[in-house]
Amino acid sequence: MAKVRKINSVEKAIQNIFKNLNEDEIRKAIKKSSSYLRKCGDDESPHKLQFEDAINLDIESIKKNGNSPLFDYYKYQISKSSALGENEEISKLVSKMQIALGTLTKEYIDSIEENSRGGEKITEDEKNRIYDEILNSESLLKKLKLKLEKSEN
Numbered sequence: 001m002a003k004v005r006k007i008n009s010v011e012k013a014i015q016n017i018f019k020n021l022n023e024d025e026i027r028k029a030i031k032k033s034s035s036y037l038r039k040c041g042d043d044e045s046p047h048k049l050q051f052e053d054a055i056n057l058d059i060e061s062i063k064k065n066g067n068s069p070l071f072d073y074y075k076y077q078i079s080k081s082s083a084l085g086e087n088e089e090i091s092k093l094v095s096k097m098q099i100a101l102g103t104l105t106k107e108y109i110d111s112i113e114e115n116s117r118g119g120e121k122i123t124e125d126e127k128n129r130i131y132d133e134i135l136n137s138e139s140l141l142k143k144l145k146l147k148l149e150k151s152e153n
């Protein structure tokens with residue numbers, strides 16, 4: 001039976017690398033076999049993923065799928081030190097997330113309308129507004145992840 005990985009763990013991030021990259025892509029990225037990486041993804045194994053390997057795996061993952069599971073894990077672990085409102089309910093965070101994603105979508109759609117300031121081309125001002133909405137969504141997503149992690153203990 002497959003091992004269940006804790007959310008926001010290095011083991012879960014490695015598991016996500018396997019979803020993104022095949023064996024050849026893993027070998028190309030780190031010059032090591034996928035079995036080595038599987039050992040690193042086992043929390044009971046003495047094998048630990050080297051930082052340089054993590055960077056190279058994320059680079060390959062970004063090239064292929066546009067995401068970076070290991071970097072996202074590191075960012076999340078660092079962000080855990082920031083304060084999180086203990087009284088904020090998960091349902092409220094999910095609602096805020098939906099609103100933020102709706103606002104992000106609206107900013108994008110408004111920026112590519114023919115009658116927008118730059119027409120179908122996105123202007124720098126519109127890019128900045130879209131970027132701000134992305135940052136807001138990421139912030140809410142981090143809070144939601146933290147809340148979920150705390151609820152599993």
